[in-house]
Amino acid sequence: MIRSCIFPAVLSALAVLATGLSLSGAPPAPHYVGSQACVGCHADAAKAWEKSHHALAWTKANQTTVLGDFDGARFAQDGVWTQFNIEDGQHVIATEGPEGKERAYPVKGVAGIEPLQQYLLETAPGRLQAFDIAWDTEKKHWYHLYPGQDLKPGDGLHWTGPYKTWNARCADCHATGYEKNYDPKARRYTSTQAEIGVGCEACHGPGAAHLAWAEAPSRQPVGPGLTDKGFTIGFDPDSAETEIQQCAACHSRREPLGDASPVPGTPFHDAYNLALLREGLYHADGAILDEVFVYGSFLQSKMYEKGVRCSDCHEPHSAELKLEGNAICTQCHSPAGNPRFPSLRKAEYSDPAHHFHEPGAPGAQCRSCHMIERVYMGIDGRRDHSFRVPRPDLSVKIGTPNACTDCHADKGAEWAAAKVAQWFPDGRSGTPHYGETLHAGRTNTSPETRDKLLALARDTSEPAIVRATALDLLRRMVDASVLDETVPLLRDDSPLLRAAALRLFQAAPAERRLQAAAGLLDDPVRSVRLEAAKLLIGQPLGALSAAQRQAAQAVLADYQRTLFARADYPETQMQIAGVAMTLRNFGAAQGALKEALRMDPQLADAWLTLSRIQAALGQRDEALKTLERASRNVPDNGDIFHLLGALYAQQQAHQKAIEALERSLALAGSSPERLEMLALENLFAGNRGKAREYAGRLRDSYPGHQPSAPIRRLLKPN
Known part of the structure; x- marks a missing residue:
């Protein structure tokens, strides 16, 4: 097999292949027990969870879970017919397979509950593919997720291709305790999970030690890194960050660094590389474009900066909003305010004097103006969690979207900008916004743009994800002066900044690459250490101290593991x-x-x-x-x-x-x-x-x- 010779050749040259090295490089995870073990003591939480989108994120196919029409329904797309049947009590989809011939596939799993359901088909032993004709659970009909693409077998984006492989792209966020287990030599999956669906332990951590503690609360839980109640994660009531990072593990656009779901409590940047505000994913001002989920948007918000956490708005077990309509916002944004956020201006927001729309109208909803909605997977509306103030003036300048013309599409951005300036003469219209600098970085490489990007990267008043994106754009215009200006950012508080700064040094002379990497080989954050490892590839390490050489071998070995973990990409x-x-x-x-x-x-x-x-x-x-x-x-x-x-x-x-x-x-x-x-x-x-x-x-x-x-x-x- 090609793969059997690729890895030894590349990785022996890296000189990091250690005998007996595990893929994860971590000690064995604590034992999972399943959500049913939690129900007896936590009945209210279990009742809220059992019908939630988390619990039903992945279910077995049966008469209860499958909502689609399998009574001989037929669907045509680009000249290919698909038929949905029940044969011997099993749901079956007959369609064009990877060789271009029609095959009947038993449904092996169900993904989601509303507003759509996808069905999982096994195209090779252990390999599940997410079929891209989905069931609209509201309108009760079949529809294609990607109409007009006319994808043929052999295309990477065909439903049988690598980008639709459930094991690789989806399962870790739809399961609890998931392990991909891809064999690159055999090109085969032997994936396992503690539980399909997002169960209790997906957020709270493996429960065996907690059960032992519950039987004898006076006994200290045994195991490395466990809380006093036997969990791998402790949700600190005084700090939002642990909770946010735990949710972000799935609610983000990111690249995994391992082949298994990280044990809850693992810091986000030890398990993933977060996608920055890159072209094709986000608009230049950071507004959502592609399906980026939530975390990258939320990091841009003032709410994140002030310590708002996911559970302030979302009930974590039912995954529903805690309050309806504007009430979810006015629990803080009101004349009474919220003592947790003393800097928040106390005022009446749910009033025409603020939103300038008729009470009860769509425009009077906070989310209409501050959380633009975009539709993905054909029918699934997702809202932007950067909670931005509408800026139609930016739409005029750099072509970014705005909430006003989402509703008033016939009016245009100029009209909307004039209206906002009229309503809020002392507002933000016309004030500088980082989107203008990021737009310039996307469209030209002039010295003026370079200087603006450097200034933005150094501006600690801006969100870290924005500053890191500025550094990312500077990769097209690196010279000695840019590297000199970047050196202080190698020590920035944010791992996003440190990692982005290291990437700039890929274009540096060998001596400067080695110097930049050596300073971060012992960084406390894994994603940063891995960026340092990339700078060392092919570099003679003789100039490093003995301790640095040892650290270099360790991070290069870890980088090897990340390549193995994603060998199916x-x-x-x-x-x-x-x-x-x-x-x-x-x-x-x-x-x-x-x-x-x-x-x-x-x-x-x-x-x-x-x-x-x-x-x-x-x-x-x-x-x-x-x-x-x-x-x-x-x-x-x-x-x-x-x-x-x-x-x-x-x-x-x-x-x-x-x-x-x-x-x-x-x-x-x-x-x-x-x-x-x-x-x-x-x-x-x-x-x-x-x-x-x-x-x-x-x-x-x-x-x-x-x-x-x-x-x-x-x-x-x-």
Whole structure:
């Protein structure tokens, strides 16, 4: 198998593969006992929980749990028919499988309860896939989660592809005590869980020691890191952070660092890398765009800064809001205020003098203005938890959304900005906002933008996730002065800042990379130590002290474990390829890239990188075959056709080169390189008129470009 040679090759070069090292690197977890063991003593909490979205996040398929129409219902999407039946008392879905042929799949599990249900199908022993024709539990009909995409078997986003694998992408947040157990050599899952669904122990921790304590409360619980009642986590009434991080483990867009659900009480940044406010996930001002869940938004809010916690608004066992309508907000935002938050301005907010809408109208609801809603999975509305003040003036400047035009779509952002300025003449309209700087960082790399991003990264009055995002954007414009300005942030209080600062040093000279990494090898937060490990790959460690070398070996070993833990992710295979290339182990790099492409044939970067390695190693025929396959799998990527055209040109297959380069020009637009290559290939193919046409376009569009001698001759007057 490809995988069996990739990891030893890459990781022996890292010199960190330790005999007997466990995947988690942690001592065995305390024993889980199941939610039913809790019911006897905690009846009220259990009653609230048992019908909640947590309890029903994952259930077995039976006549009670399956809500969809399996009475011979049929559904067509992109020419593919799917039928839902009950056969011998079992729910069965007949549809197009991974080979493009119709197969009947027994339903192995149910995900969710409302407003939709998804069904889990087993495509290989142990591998569950989330089927993307779902049941709308409110309108009572089948619908496709991704209409219009026309996904075929073999596409990474097809329901049988790696991005829909329940074991890898979903199960850890829908189960209690989940272990993925992926074997990269056999490409097989033997996943286990203490309990399907989010049970009591998913939040409170394994319960065996607590049961022992309950039988003899005077006896001290035995086990490392346990509370006085035998739990792995203690919810401190005076500190919100433990609770928030425990909820964030699932309610966030993040990358796991292990292959199992972390034991409750594990700090968030020891178990995950949090997604920053990146393009495609968030708008430039931090408003939700893709399905990012809650944590990244909440970290931007004043409520988080002041110590508000999830359970202030959400009843943790039923997962319902504690109060209805505006009452959930006016428990603090009112003339009476809340003594827990003394800095909160006491005022009447649920009044037309504040919201300027008719009482009872949708616009009079706090959430309408301060928690914009976006719909995911076709019908599932999720609200932004950054609790932002509407800023239609930002919409005018940088194109971000605003709550006003969500409802008044026919009016436009300019109208909304004028209204808000009229209602709140002393409000925030026109005041600087970090979204403007992040927008600039996304759209240009000017010195002015660089300086603004640095200033934002250093501004301790702004949320840490915003400051870290500013550093992330600076990676496109790193120079010695940026690194100098970043050094103090390597010691920032926030692990998000320290990790982001380390990533900037990936572009630094070797000595500065080593210096930056060495200072954080003993950081108290695992995600930061792992970023330091990445800076050490391929680096000679002789300049480090003996203690630092020992720490370096430990963090490199831990980084190895994170790669193993995510070996079923195409994006992880890309990371492995990057490690291998850094170590100049090009055989291992090719193996990892091929494995990534086996999982997801639409990974354009993997095709391009693989072909470049092959060409650099003199394997030009292999490189050409790779790009020809790439052009069939990713027919809309201009870079692939550009490189394909260049390889055809090297083989003097001029007509093929012209066709590929013209396709690249149509897909990716004009560039000096494309126009010059097209002029040359047409010249070599005898198409002198066409060659002169492309040479003219090159001269007119890029007057500063210095063309080659044949192009200069073409451009001379006859």
